[in-house]
Amino acid sequence: AHAVLGHPLMDRMYLVIGDELPLSAFLHRWTIPISAIVPPKLPKGAIETLLRNLRWLCSQTPDDATHWCGDALYAALPGKAAGVAQILADSTIPLDAIAVTPTLRDAGAVDDAPYFHLPKLLHLLQREATRTMQGQPVLPRVLVGADGLTLLLRRPTANLPNHVIWLDATGDAALYARLFGRPVTRIAPVAQLTGRVYQVWASTNNKAAVADSRADANGMARAAAKLAALRAQIARICATRGYTRPALISYKAAVADLLPALPTSGESAHFGAARGTNTLQDCDALFVVGAPMPPRTAIEETAAQLFFERDEPFRTTWSAIDVPFVGSDAAHSVGGYWDDPDLTLLLRQVREAEIVQAVHRARPLRRDVDVWLLTNVVTDLPVALIGLHELFGACDADGQPLTGIDPYRWPDVVALPATADDPLTTARLMDVFGISRPTAGKWYAAAKATGNYVEVDVGDTPRRGRPARGIVKRFADPN
DSSP: OHHHHOOTTGGGOSEEEEESOOHHHHEEEEEEOGGGSSOTTOOSSHHHHHHHHHHHHHTTOSSTTOEEOHHHHHHHSTTHHHHHHHHHHHSOOOTTOOOOOOOOSSTTHHHHSOOOOHHHHHHHHHHHHHHHHTTOOOOOOEEEETTEEEEEEEOOOOSOOSEEEEEOTTOOHHHHHHHHTSOOOOOOOOOOOSSEEEEEOOTTSSGGGTOSOTTSHHHHHHHHHHHHHHHHHHHHHHHHHTOSSEEEEEOTTTHHHHGGGSSSOOOEEETTSOTTOOTTTTOSEEEEESOOOOOHHHHHHHHHHHTTTOOSOOOOOOEEEEEEOBTSSOEEEEEEOTTOHHHHHHHHHHTHHHHHHHHGGGOTTTSOOEEEEEOSOOOSSBOEEOOHHHHTTOBOTTSOBOTTSOGGGHHHHHHSOOOSSSOBOHHHHHHHHOOOHHHHHHHHHHHHHTTSEEEEEOSSOOSSSOOOEEEEEOOOOOO
């Protein structure tokens, strides 16, 4: 806040050192209440009439979530875009106009002080109306709705000294140059991790897995099933690795649902509130589940403030491209705003950078600790990739994933007794797991492919046809 709102000793500072991403301090979503849109004692005239029309439009908004903006806003105003542009060309208030400080006799007087919003408002209206009049698309920063008049602004720095050092492990030089309005030199020494980072990717390991339309029964059922799959992954990892002090970072709404998968009551945090914390630094394993992803409308609104000088609308098409993992020939399809570099820059800060920040809550730089990424997003961290089939031991003798099986149920299959007295057959698989004959046949073939079983005849040999077959567990060679 000192960087943008000032500090009483700023003029005596030679150097300022800051810590963690200060993005929110620079963003200014300013909402002027309906009653304050037309300032008191504003002289009658074209500007006053324009403000009255904006105030009237607030009452024409169908609900709190809807705003007049862009082309629709200027089409609804008298004179349309050309008329608004002409009014502002004839009577413009300078953007750097200085507000007269009101006399405040008590705290309650603050609520009655008039808003000094005209310089910012008229500047934005002129930018947008001019582009609309010229037939160019608009990046809306003036929103008129039932809550009042909202301006999407970016605060400038407040007389910072020439020397600024900012400590941000996932900082991006281009983003900081935008924020501080000056050249940025990035200093990022390459450090070898003492710990290890594993990544498991699957269709369940994304935000939709735990936030799937919870407003309806089908959405709740899908979310519950995917949460159960995530818990199974965590429980399997803990059981096979023997962790005793695991910790968890995930979405705020999902943390309580995922914690029961840990063998002990571990520490936890959630995306958006984990940066800098030391509460997880004593865990022997950290699970980072999913990927933080604000609503796209929120990302695009934030971008309108961050890239305040931009008038060209963002290219908001959401698409997927294959992103390679660091140090691997493998790649994974990741969604993003790949057609727009500005939106991509911001998205990486709220998604990929947040995951990297979460990983470092376990302090893997200086500790021998395991971190498990259960997410489909690819970061710039070196990771050891583990597929679902490998995680649940559903691989053949050559280590290749077994096809046609559910990896989550495979541990129960191989746990079944399979001896000469009680061999594993397709009929038995159908009975135990309630699956169809074709599915049981695939599971039977997959078990054979592991190399851990041998096939034997089952029961009496029929007069005609092939004898029934089953598999029994192979004994280890004593030699």
